[in-house]
Amino acid sequence: MFATLEIRNGELMKKLELFEENQQEIASLAKALSHPARIAILQFLASTPTCISGDISDYLPLSRTTVSQHLKELKSMGLIQGDVEGLKIKYCLNKEGIEKLKNAFGGLFEEITPSENKTC
Amino acid sequence: MFATLEIRNGELMKKLELFEENQQEIASLAKALSHPARIAILQFLASTPTCISGDISDYLPLSRTTVSQHLKELKSMGLIQGDVEGLKIKYCLNKEGIEKLKNAFGGLFEEITPSENKTC
DNA sequence: TTCTAATGTCGCAAACATACGTCATTAATT
């Protein structure tokens, strides 16, 4: 369950890579949720009746450039999708990604439920 | 639901403070989970039959100092507790903290469930 | 009281994240 030091290609692995796939996946997903702007974006996309085109930064206290970066991060984690439609881009939650997110955290939460009969 | 620019004490607020309490809380909890070492620590604490004293870094590919910092972070978010017992410290999951974590994410996950009948 | 072991704190360096202005690209409009 817990990683030990390894060498690969004659080089020391990056510290992050010394953990399990499972641990890395959850950590990555958690990182995607670790900024209030990204939470706000997910909530906003969920709250609209259609996928959104147009400037999401109108709804956030951040510049368009910054929001664009947060969108990119959410997209790279598969939590949202952006479909090009002519000059505009329609942003939407990505069903599979959100499902993956829920499952990953669900699994973790089961794993880390403190047992009742633990002697401390 | 979405913050607008505000001034407080004549100073510009920190960007992070421009978001809702709710969004900030989830983001902070997510940040606590955003490193594989911290996931591994939570899993490890959950997996032991008693609370753990002794060097958790023995089980992780990181130095004692680094692990100590990760423990501090988890503790500051209330996810674990460390009870001093003489010279040793017994680390344990913190029931209330884990509960809070589950509720926060549970709430978010409900909120961001993509609706079936959305027109995209 | 001195020594030792368990643990935290400090300070640094390197890596990474955030925020944003400016520029590049491209689709539609004139």
Place this chain on the structure above:
DNA sequence: AATTAATGACGTATGTTTGCGACATTAGAA
């Protein structure tokens, strides 16, 4: 073809996180 509007990419400044060795603190053992 030239213009405009929507958007992403690039560069950069500033702040935050990570990782760790060296030092400090403290409880108990000798």
